[in-house]
Amino acid sequence: MALRTYKSVAPNIGERCYIDDSSVLVGDVTLGDDSSIWPLVAARGDVNKIQIGERTNVQDGSVLHVTRRTTQFPEGFPLIIGDDVTVGHKCMLHGCQLGNRILVGMGAIIMDGAVVEDDVFIGAGTLVPPNKRLESGYLYVGNPMQKKRPLKDSESAFLKQSAINYVMLKDEYIEDSL
Ligand SMILES: CC(C)(COP(=O)(O)OP(=O)(O)OC[C@H]1O[C@@H](n2cnc3c(N)ncnc32)[C@H](O)[C@@H]1OP(=O)(O)O)[C@@H](O)C(=O)NCCC(=O)NCCS
Numbered sequence: 756m757a758l759r760t761y762k763s764v765a766p767n768i769g770e771r772c773y774i775d776d777s778s779v780l781v782g783d784v785t786l787g788d789d790s791s792i793w794p795l796v797a798a799r800g801d802v803n804k805i806q807i808g809e810r811t812n813v814q815d816g817s818v819l820h821v822t823r824r825t826t827q828f829p830e831g832f833p834l835i836i837g838d839d840v841t842v843g844h845k846c847m848l849h850g851c852q853l854g855n856r857i858l859v860g861m862g863a864i865i866m867d868g869a870v871v872e873d874d875v876f877i878g879a880g881t882l883v884p885p886n887k888r889l890e891s892g893y894l895y896v897g898n899p900m901q902k903k904r905p906l907k908d909s910e911s912a913f914l915k916q917s918a919i920n921y922v923m924l925k926d927e928y929i930e931d932s933l
Pocket of ligand 1: 842843844859860861877878879880881896897
């Protein structure tokens with residue numbers, strides 16, 4: 756069972772989403788239309804909320820979690836992910852905010868309070884430390900991350916194309932399961 760209620764809050768799933776049976780979504784998790792969750796993803800919206808936009812894909816083995824509200828941080832650190840975002844295999848997204856048309860490379864780690872603006876490419880294995888801001892239109896790589904260079908036109912175009920590819924792929928999976 757991929758969807759679990761926690762403290763009477765159940766995941767809220769949009770239209771035409773694909774959620775692999777082996778993934779687990781717990782509690783306050785919102786998934787926008789045409790988004791997809793691939794095998795072995797864990798998204799735990801227990802001590803704060805997880806909000807995922809439309810046409811976004813979260814690939815195999817990724818872990819999504821949040822940080823609770825405290826007197827020091829009254830909002831805590833929810834996890835907000837925008838539209839047309841690709842989250843590659845085995846990423847760790849924790850209490851951060853991602854805009855639209857972003858590619859998070861395989862194995863990347865993004866920590867609490869980090870903000871990724873629209874149209875950013877994050878290389879495989881990148882570590883984004885807490886509270887960093889990643890500027891729109893750039894490639895970031897490394898541990899800790901470094902701003903490597905402006906995106907090439909082909910890379911900017913791929914951000915959107917990757918999301919389109921995954922919408923088509925999840926449609927095939929839905930079709931295959933009927
Ligand atoms: C970063 C990336 C976009 C390539 O960028 P690029 O500028 O074309 O890099 P190049 O392949 O020309 O390599 C340039 C240098 O960066 C290094 N490099 C490449 N990818 C890197 C990464 N993720 N982190 C750190 N260094 C990296 C290369 O080793 C090379 O180093 P060198 O000059 O010392 O030999 C690509 O390697 C990457 O990480 N893509 C993410 C793919 C992914 O995870 N997709 C999601 C799953 S579907």
